[in-house]
Amino acid sequence: MANAAAAQPELSNEVAVQIAGMNKWYGEFHVLRDINLTVYKGERIVICGPSGSGKSTLIRCINRLEEHQKGDIIVDGIPLTNDLKKIDEVRREVGMVFQHFNLFPHLTVLENCTLALIWVRKTPKREAEEIAMKYLKRVKIPEQAMKYPGQLSGGQQQRVAIARALCMNPRIMLFDEPTSALDPEMIKEVLEVMVDLAQSGMTMLCVTHEMGFARQVANRVIFMDQGQIVEQNAPKEFFSNPKSERTKLFLSQILH
Amino acid sequence: MTDMLAYVRTEDAPRLPPPGRVSGPVAWAKENLFPTPFSGLATVVLGALFLYILWTLFRWAVIDAAWTGADREVCSVEGAGACWPFIKAKFGQWVYGLYPIAERWRVDICLVVGLLTLVPLLMPSVPYKLWNILFFLAVYPVMTFILLSGGVFGLLPVDTPSWGGLTLTLVIAVTGIVASFPLGIVLALGRQSAMPVVSLLSTVFIEVVRGVPLITVLFIATAMFPLFLPPGWKFDELLMALVGVALFSAAYMAEVVRGGLQAIPKGQHEAAKALGLSYWKMMALIVLPQALKIVIPGIVNSFISLFKDTTLVTTIGLFDLLGIVQLGFQDPKWASPQTPNTSYFTLAILYWVFCFGMSRYSIYTERRLHTGHKR
Numbered sequence: 001m002a003n004a005a006a007a008q009p010e011l012s013n014e015v016a017v018q019i020a021g022m023n024k025w026y027g028e029f030h031v032l033r034d035i036n037l038t039v040y041k042g043e044r045i046v047i048c049g050p051s052g053s054g055k056s057t058l059i060r061c062i063n064r065l066e067e068h069q070k071g072d073i074i075v076d077g078i079p080l081t082n083d084l085k086k087i088d089e090v091r092r093e094v095g096m097v098f099q100h101f102n103l104f105p106h107l108t109v110l111e112n113c114t115l116a117l118i119w120v121r122k123t124p125k126r127e128a129e130e131i132a133m134k135y136l137k138r139v140k141i142p143e144q145a146m147k148y149p150g151q152l153s154g155g156q157q158q159r160v161a162i163a164r165a166l167c168m169n170p171r172i173m174l175f176d177e178p179t180s181a182l183d184p185e186m187i188k189e190v191l192e193v194m195v196d197l198a199q200s201g202m203t204m205l206c207v208t209h210e211m212g213f214a215r216q217v218a219n220r221v222i223f224m225d226q227g228q229i230v231e232q233n234a235p236k237e238f239f240s241n242p243k244s245e246r247t248k249l250f251l252s253q254i255l256h
Numbered sequence: 257m258t259d260m261l262a263y264v265r266t267e268d269a270p271r272l273p274p275p276g277r278v279s280g281p282v283a284w285a286k287e288n289l290f291p292t293p294f295s296g297l298a299t300v301v302l303g304a305l306f307l308y309i310l311w312t313l314f315r316w317a318v319i320d321a322a323w324t325g326a327d328r329e330v331c332s333v334e335g336a337g338a339c340w341p342f343i344k345a346k347f348g349q350w351v352y353g354l355y356p357i358a359e360r361w362r363v364d365i366c367l368v369v370g371l372l373t374l375v376p377l378l379m380p381s382v383p384y385k386l387w388n389i390l391f392f393l394a395v396y397p398v399m400t401f402i403l404l405s406g407g408v409f410g411l412l413p414v415d416t417p418s419w420g421g422l423t424l425t426l427v428i429a430v431t432g433i434v435a436s437f438p439l440g441i442v443l444a445l446g447r448q449s450a451m452p453v454v455s456l457l458s459t460v461f462i463e464v465v466r467g468v469p470l471i472t473v474l475f476i477a478t479a480m481f482p483l484f485l486p487p488g489w490k491f492d493e494l495l496m497a498l499v500g501v502a503l504f505s506a507a508y509m510a511e512v513v514r515g516g517l518q519a520i521p522k523g524q525h526e527a528a529k530a531l532g533l534s535y536w537k538m539m540a541l542i543v544l545p546q547a548l549k550i551v552i553p554g555i556v557n558s559f560i561s562l563f564k565d566t567t568l569v570t571t572i573g574l575f576d577l578l579g580i581v582q583l584g585f586q587d588p589k590w591a592s593p594q595t596p597n598t599s600y601f602t603l604a605i606l607y608w609v610f611c612f613g614m615s616r617y618s619i620y621t622e623r624r625l626h627t628g629h630k631r
Contacts, residue, residue, distance in 0.1 A: 102521075105627060
């Protein structure tokens, strides 16, 4: 870990997410084993690994969609425990984008974006709509604001989902395989938005297999296997000089 | 071989209209009624049977029917059809039950105000929905109760046993529907709750109530329950029946709603939580609107059954629409073989109009809430 921090000296040393000695079980199955991870503000971290390695579960622990049983997770200075108030606080600071978009199909694109502003942040409707339109413009689909999610393509839906998360002005963004459910033609438009977001200095944790994206924007790549962090490094080093055998095998399978 | 595998399109294939279909009544009949000789034969036989039944019904209801008369004389002649004068004579009683004739205007006010409240409530384009709902749920029940039972403001007191007919049916059905819907939602959420006690209590309530016939619930509410009350306590029979009907249909409603809740993907809950929505906001804004939309047919099914099940209150001595109609048969002035036939026929039409109305409204609502495509 000292290694990764050294590779990015320009980063702030303010901690965004601190995970220490974290373990999680599904029943008898030990799904996350001894996770230690410090994410600094402004860091862009890509997490990769074979399916079932626990990478999605890991980022879902950060906003408590999954509960961890052992160890500590501190998000933006707030420790995650069973305290519902703290969980709500964390969720307000952490935006999440899902593999299957999870837009609300009964609400228009605009309503999807304003919902949490109005009901969680208590923003007046007019103001919430202005904020929503700002972010819809940023993801380049302001013209779809009045449509329902079902009327949009997958790429457009995912961009709306990103805008919806950004409306809450989060300090940290989590991406859970944001392009895995998309047709190849649509991956690019979503990645462009994510690159733009990364360049704006957002703290990002992305579970993705888009290695081009990792090379372009990540300052750290984490490789997970069987519930553990196996290797992490700056992308250049990670791709050109993987240390562990499992990483080498994984990379040889996904980089043709 | 290579020229078989490689291919490059050099010009656009033409965009053609779909192959023509013959239209018109003759083509339609040929395609749908007489596609094969056997189907044709079936069409002819069943069609003839249908026409025969329609004709006999028409003869009974119109041609052979008695249209005017003052008593059973006109209806009890040999070969008489429907006995319409009976319906005409008793229709007031059907609507108002045994309510004092001089006080019927009070029922009229309730019916008219109810209609004037309900119709705009059901029309999405009419504004002031919140006020409308508040009036319907808060003011209207109180108003109806005061007007119908009287005893204040110089109104003649009318005890609930005298309420009856369509009025009583509507009182029970509307109260049952309005009370069972939110109660059912709460029970459904309770059953799915992560809190074991809440979940257990909801499940026990639903399973116990669903496992018992409505007649039994009504008997327990009106006959058995008072036995367990401290001496001197007495609840109104109608009130107990209302509570019984509401709790009974709430249990069914809960299971219908639960079906809807289960159809909502986990991702919807997760997205709502990730945005920081609390449990109640997540349910009220994200999950229930989608879940209830899916189960509209089931909800309306419950409403329709509830509307018709109100007839069971006759068993505890209340005269709802069916009860009052049957009471009319005992009038010796009108006793004739055709009196019950005509009454049940009319009754069926009355019930059907109400239920069909609900059904059509549910279809309209389903279409209105349809937002294009699936996730």
